[in-house]
Amino acid sequence: MSTIERRRERLDRGIKVRTEGIYAVSSWEEVTYLVLPRLILIVGLLLLPVLIPSLYWKRVVSIAAIYALLALGFDFLAHFVGLVSLGGAFFIGVGGYTAALLNKSLGLPILLTIPMATLGGALICTLLLLPALPLRGVYFAIVTLMYPLALMRIIEALNIFGGTDGILGVAGFPNRWVEQYLILLIVIFALFGLRRLVNEDIGLVFRGVKDNDQAVRASGLSITLYKAIAVFIASGLGSLGGAYLSHIYMWSGISQFALDFSVIPIAATVIGGGGTLVGPLLGCFFLVPISEWLREFGTLRIVFYSLILMAFIMFRSEGVMVYAQRKYHQFQRWVKV
Amino acid sequence: MSDEDILQVTNICKSFGGVQALLNVSFNVQQGEVFGIIGPNGSGKTTLINCITGFIKMDSGKVFYKGKDISYKPPNQIANLGLTRTFQIMRPYYSLPAYKNLIVPLFSPRARRKGGWRGGGKLGDRGTVSIDILEEIGFERDSFVPYKLASSLPTGYLKRLELARCLALRPDLILCDEVFSGLSMSEIASMVPLIEKLQMDGITLVMIEHRLRELFRVASRVMVLNFGEKLTEGIPEKVMADEKVKEAYLGSEKLLDYTFEA
Known part of the structure; x- marks a missing residue:
């Protein structure tokens, strides 16, 4: 019978002292250790429009960035506030229609419609979700899933906002460089x-709501208020994406309420690693191009897509970035038992 | 109601389905005293605290705090008035370090009103204030303990963290739900001076306890609950001599004798 002679020991790197969040930085090596991963991410994202030659794939980068905003919002709500939201389609749709309506009926320029749709869309989403805020877990998820479906049918049935045709002739961006770099910068700012x-x-209060909402109430804070603030932030990110989408396609329609916007951010969070914020972002920049690339296979792409997702869930369920951060911040060694 | 009464509870009733958890419970708590609530398991002690602090809606009854009607108000508003509570089953934020646990109550309107936007007034930011509070409550300042995740702390520290959360709100009245339960004898021995110190700081305490010996060391008056009804109220020695109380604790007479041995 063999006995285990060695076990694996994980140690935090020396730079991490006392607790996460308190660093003691004393040399260029340590500064590099902290700055390098962030720098690679920022420079990498900003180089994407330059490195990618084809116009088609440039557009995919913009779309991936919009999904990344949704994924950031999802991860924030799910892992820092404890609200599982399937409302990606809801946020995109509300933001998209708001921007298109502001642009078409009031004739406002892009410079105004995007910020206004971001704030206005966030306000509309938060107000509509207000009654659902006391709910938790899957119940909140169901309510957020119902809204886009309901709004889609309402627009269809009442034939408002252009009905099934949508709103055509929304103003576009002056050129592709503005379109791409603006959204990438927004994504980077949203992430950090x-x-x-x-x-x-205030973020600790959000995390407190996730860990133990009754203790937050006993601490003299209204959980509904802080949940509403969090939903406002997440739906603001989504509405911003929606407004951007309307201006990219110069069109807004009921397909902006498509469930893709709810599901892909979740898949990206699974792949990237929940609770890291950067993971879901990278997950989107991985999943969205793959889903475009698989278009060549027609309906078979769903099969490939599912296989990739299944593989990640079964073999790396913690997500790539959780794994990568552990590898980066800790080192392992074998020690005798 | 006299002027010294900080808390006045009148005729609280609460039933869960067919179970009458509380029936016409009334009591007054005077400013600055330690008031004990005892009773056998399932006698409605925790439900009483839940009703007073608004975590459970009572069926009928009134609660006055500093002469103000606070019945049926939401728990966060009540906590902001300075009436705080601990939970019997500790409710820390497990994913946060101990000192960051306290930043949540320090962010409340009450703490902000007293400590300014940064939380500590002249004393610094909320992190500094929470370390101060933790030291006061028995976390060694220069050790790693305040910086550890709450999920890795032992029960004794979590019980202290519960009290610390109340202290962060700078309360006038704390309702303690079994702060001694689950602790070892030595941990209890170090908690008792803490309770005495809180009382000396002018904080009124209402304590639910099963550890009668420790409770009677600090409490000036106790109330006995049984099956949701108030049996009696008075100074500890008198209450424990009561026949009805002995009946309620049937089979525990020996334990009661033991209580007064010390």
């Missing part, structure tokens, strides 16, 4: 902004 937010004092 959210990462900072969840470690600020």
Whole structure:
């Protein structure tokens, strides 16, 4: 009978002292250790429009960035506030229609419609979701899933906002470079902004709501208020994506309520690693191009797509970035038992 | 109701389906005292605290805090008035370090009103204030303990963290739900001075306890609940001599004798 002679020991790298969040940086090596991964991500994202030659794939990058905004919102709500939201399609649709209507009926320029649709869409989504905020887990998810389906049918049945044709002739971006770099910068700011937010004092309240909402109430804070603020942030990101989508395609229609917008961010979070924020973002930049690339296989693409997802769930269920961060921040060694 | 009464509870009733958890429970708590609530298991002690702090909607009854009607208000509003509570089953934020656990209550309107936007007024930011509070409650400042994740802390520290969460709100009244339960004798021995210190700081305490000996060391008056009804109220020695109370604790007479040995 063989006995285990050695076991694997995981140690935090010396730079991490006391607790996550408190670093003692004392040399260029350590500065590089902290800055390098962030720099690679930022530079990598900003190089994408330059490196990709074909116009078709450039458009895919923009779409992936919009999905990344949704995925960031999903990850933020699910892992830092404890609300599982399937409302991606809802946020995109509301933002998209708001921007298109502002542009077409009021004649406002892009510079105004996108910020206005972001705030207005977030406000509409938050108000509509307000009654569902006391719900948790799968119940909240169901309500957020119902809204896009309901709104799609309402627009269809009442024939408002252009009905099934949608709103045509929305203003486009001045050129492709503006279109691409603006959304990539927004994504980068959203990522680092959210990462900072969840470690600020108000972010700790959000995480408290996820861990133990009754203790938050006993601490004198209204959980509904903080859930509403969190939903406002996440739906704002989604509405921003929706507004952007309308201006990219110069069109807004009921297909913006398609369930793809709800499902792909979740799949990206599974692949990228929930709770890391950067993981879902990278997951989108991986999944969306793959889903485009698989178009060549026609309906078979769903099969390939499912296989990729299944493989990730079965073999790396924690997600790529959780794994990568562990490898980066810790080292392993074998020690005698 | 006299002026010294900080909490006045009148005729609270609460039933869960067919079970009458509380029936016409009334009591007053005076400013600055330690008031004990005891009773056998299932006598409605925790339900009483839940009703007072708004976590459960009571069927009928009134709660006055500092002369103000707070019945049926949501728990966060009640906590903001300075009436705080601990949970019997500890409710820390397991994914946060101990000192960050306290930043949540320090972010409440009440703490912000008293401590400014940064939370600590002149004392610094919320992190500094929470370390101060933790030290006061028995976390060693220079050790790793305040920086550890709450999920890795032992029960004794989690019980202290519950009290610390109340203290972060700078309360006038704390309702303690079994702070001694689940602790070892030595941990309890170090908790008792803490309770005495809180009382000296002018905080009124209502304590639900099963550890009668420790409770009677600090409490000036106790109330006995049984099957949701108030049996009696008074100074500890008198209450424990009561025949009805002995009956309620049937089979525990020996335990009661033991209580007064010390």
